[in-house]
Amino acid sequence: MGSTASKRKNLQDLLFPRGIPSLWCPPLTHFDAARRIDLKRMEAHLAWMIPHVQGYLVPGSTGDGWDLDDGETETVVRFAVDMARQKGVCLLLGALRRKTADVAAVIDRFVGILRTLTGKSDPLAALIAAGVSGFTVCPPAGKDLDQATIRAALEIVLEKGLPVALYQLPQVTGNETAPETFAGLAARYPNLVLFKDSSGADRIALSGADAGGVFLVRGAEGDYARWLRSAGGPYDGFLLSTANSFPAALLSVVDGIRGGRLADAVRVSTSLSGAVAEVFALVAEIPCGNAFTNANKAIEHFMAFGPGAADREGPMLHGGIRIPAGVIAAAGEALKRHGLMPAKGYLE
DSSP states (O other), rough: OHHHHHHHHHHHHOOTTTOOOOOEOOOOOOTTTSSSSOHHHHHHHEEEEEEOOOOOEEEEEGTTTTTOOOOHHHHHEEEEEEHHHHHTTTTEOOOSSSSSSHHHHHHHHHHHHHHHOOOSHHHHHHHHHHTEEEEOOOSSTTTTHHHHHHHHHHHHHTOSSSEEEEEEEEHHHHHOOOOOHHHHHHOOTEEEEEEEEOOOOOOOHHHOOOOOOOOEEEEEEEEESSSSSGGSSSSSEEEEEGGTHHHHHHHHHHHHHHHTTTTHHHHHHHHHHHHHHHHHHGGOOOSSSOHHHHHHHHHHHHHHHHHGGGGSSSBBBBTTTTOHHHHHHHHHHHHHHTTTOOOOOOOO
């Protein structure tokens, strides 16, 4: 394991020259009234987040990564690479597809885009020149897949030799990579550089499996203050949908824990957790999109437009409907109750 872990550390140092960020965000993909991707809105949103969040997954589940077609995916990837190169932030590209062959094809397309943008023919050189730190992948979808099948599928991707972040998302895939499967992959593949778990069960992080230096980030929401290593938890950082809406507050939780200000971190975490739980419950009946996307679009609407956001049309979803006015109003009330309503929106 030592040799693999050493190679992984060298690769991580190459991909993350300023260190791996502790707080990551899968940014929202914004749409205009005609359901076209609204890059100006996305640029304003990112500009607001970047002082606090130094790592981004594009497109993640929260950015409609499972639903964007190939053209839409290329649009947000080119936008994100341009922003990452301008701002010097870290970027993971989400190859979120339900079949392994489709995941491999998306990665190949991403490499082609990066070669074109950078003029570098070597794939790893193209990634580094583009500010891209790796490709995020899930196991193939299927609730009945056994671990041998899941492992074989992930090996197909890892055998490409490119840096990979493995994403645990049973809400979409219907399955999980088991701790022993993860440990086996980590022992064999130094290009497995990061692992994200949005399951809420945290089986791999809590199992004690030897991660060999794979950077572990938690994607499940709530109870933020207890999960980082510096607070006695099993994770190195967070990759949170709610960083779309609470970038400064979540960074204060991370910094508070690391700075020994645990009481302050717990106070902020409790406030965030309460509001987030309420809004996630509110969006459960929306017939398209996913809870990560819909809840954050409802909350971020107020971050952009302030207390008066309830009087504006709700955000457009990829599925072609807007978040209902009742959900928006109730989300605003939740933010007020938990002391999280901004005095003014960043677009005002």
